[in-house]
Amino acid sequence: MIKTKQSSLALNIPDSSKPRIIMVGGGFGGINFLKKINTKLFQVVVFDRYNYHTFQPLLYQVATAGLEPDSIAGPLRKIINKKHNVYFRMLKVNRIDTEKHIVFTEAGELTFDYLVIATGAKMNYFNKPDIAKHAFPIKQITHALDLRSHIFQQFEKMEIITEKKRFDKYSTFAVVGAGPTGVEICGALSELKNHALPKDYPDLDIKNMKIYLIEGLDRVLPSMSKKSSKKAQKYLEKLGIEIILNCKTQSYDGNTIKLSNNKEIDVGTLIWAAGVKGNLINGLSAKSISNGKIWVNRECRVYKDPNDQSVYSNIFAIGDVAHMEHENYPKGLPGLAQVAIQQGKHLAKSLSRIMKKKKSEKFYYKNKGVLATVGRNKAVADLPGNITLSGISGWIIWMMVHLLFLIGFRNKTVVFANWLWNYFTYDRGIRLILRPSSKKKDRMSREMESEMNETENINF
Numbered sequence: 001m002i003k004t005k006q007s008s009l010a011l012n013i014p015d016s017s018k019p020r021i022i023m024v025g026g027g028f029g030g031i032n033f034l035k036k037i038n039t040k041l042f043q044v045v046v047f048d049r050y051n052y053h054t055f056q057p058l059l060y061q062v063a064t065a066g067l068e069p070d071s072i073a074g075p076l077r078k079i080i081n082k083k084h085n086v087y088f089r090m091l092k093v094n095r096i097d098t099e100k101h102i103v104f105t106e107a108g109e110l111t112f113d114y115l116v117i118a119t120g121a122k123m124n125y126f127n128k129p130d131i132a133k134h135a136f137p138i139k140q141i142t143h144a145l146d147l148r149s150h151i152f153q154q155f156e157k158m159e160i161i162t163e164k165k166r167f168d169k170y171s172t173f174a175v176v177g178a179g180p181t182g183v184e185i186c187g188a189l190s191e192l193k194n195h196a197l198p199k200d201y202p203d204l205d206i207k208n209m210k211i212y213l214i215e216g217l218d219r220v221l222p223s224m225s226k227k228s229s230k231k232a233q234k235y236l237e238k239l240g241i242e243i244i245l246n247c248k249t250q251s252y253d254g255n256t257i258k259l260s261n262n263k264e265i266d267v268g269t270l271i272w273a274a275g276v277k278g279n280l281i282n283g284l285s286a287k288s289i290s291n292g293k294i295w296v297n298r299e300c301r302v303y304k305d306p307n308d309q310s311v312y313s314n315i316f317a318i319g320d321v322a323h324m325e326h327e328n329y330p331k332g333l334p335g336l337a338q339v340a341i342q343q344g345k346h347l348a349k350s351l352s353r354i355m356k357k358k359k360s361e362k363f364y365y366k367n368k369g370v371l372a373t374v375g376r377n378k379a380v381a382d383l384p385g386n387i388t389l390s391g392i393s394g395w396i397i398w399m400m401v402h403l404l405f406l407i408g409f410r411n412k413t414v415v416f417a418n419w420l421w422n423y424f425t426y427d428r429g430i431r432l433i434l435r436p437s438s439k440k441k442d443r444m445s446r447e448m449e450s451e452m453n454e455t456e457n458i459n460f
């Protein structure tokens, strides 16, 4: 154990005879670490810039008026309050001192014996500032609410304009990135087009609304089996989505997308689902970073230098922020909730082993399957044992898995009730424009700010 002493009550955290773990991030990795950590052995301090956990796989349903934001978020204090000896502080961690074992937040600093970095990922715009400025990301609840308001504002604008060119632009939506998120947003937009919008806007010709799905690789759902990929493409085409493959998005000025095949499309809404990079914290060695993520060994320990395999003895990273090479995944484990969940649980047990002077064990990822839905009765699932499912069976599994992993009984009930309502009424009930169109003003600056890894909503 590394001994650290901090006499003052930094951030009102009491001194303890037990070693202190600081965990940064209350996402899938963080909360599963908390569920398993033995708090008889450790004092645990959790930092997160928000006071809630976000169930990111359902963000797209918030953005497309299928679910309320509250139903996919869970207050972190509710999870933490069940545990003794765990303290939560709603703070962003800005920097760490790896020599002195200190984390620096906006409100003060705190020493640690062990540090767990579980800060997840943020949007990667691949150094294209114009896209960062004008495209809609979908990574946080605030993003989903911005997008929801923007979508319905486009239709409100169409009601009052007469110029055809502008009308066509407002009614054209493009989603970049045909991974599960991109595919799911396209499916949800097409449900809006086919059911809710024609009722709300009977004077508009909603049939002319265009939805493009643009992908740099040669198929949709490139990380899934070819069979699932083909099936999903068929579903999307049936819904009227225009799929453009083998094509990179070069630029977007808020009006026109320029593609690598030299084509241009006038688009009023560009949704960016094309990639993420780690939410890094300053202070680690430059050699610890690989492809925008923190490089860890199989015990989740952060490499000081992967070339000589040296590690920080008491700093760990898990989930989306971590780059871990693994059997079957030589380029690193995928950014999936299951990876973060399993790493969180594994690390909690490992730290107990370390305290009991036992050797920590290697992490093995158990692939429990990958799922994506395109809409009602349409989903694809790649399950262990090369089993693939599609159609209604895939869709039922998709729903069950999402309900199972949602945090809290209330959220599960509300989401299920909303899904039942949406299914039988063909309605998407939450078509409210709650936020002013932030696209041109504050959203632009916030996106740039978030690019620089700044925190929203917290001012000291």
Ligand SMILES: Cc1cc2nc3c(=O)[nH]c(=O)nc-3n(C[C@H](O)[C@H](O)[C@H](O)COP(=O)(O)OP(=O)(O)OC[C@H]3O[C@@H](n4cnc5c(N)ncnc54)[C@H](O)[C@@H]3O)c2cc1C
Pocket (backbone or CB within 6 Å): 024, 025, 026, 027, 028, 029, 030, 047, 048, 049, 050, 052, 053, 054, 055, 056, 057, 058, 059, 060, 091, 092, 093, 094, 118, 119, 120, 121, 138, 139, 180, 181, 279, 281, 318, 319, 320, 321, 335, 336, 337, 338, 340, 371
């Ligand atoms: C739209 C979308 C759809 C997805 N769909 C699926 C899916 O269908 N299936 C699937 O398996 N995966 C899906 N994923 C991926 C999955 O959500 C992630 O793999 C998972 O959330 C990673 O968990 P994590 O704990 O590493 O990070 P996160 O869940 O992102 O949590 C990170 C936490 O760290 C906090 N934080 C970040 N920086 C700081 C800081 N400096 N200081 C303090 N706190 C900080 C954040 O506020 C956040 O609470 C999806 C992701 C997105 C965005």
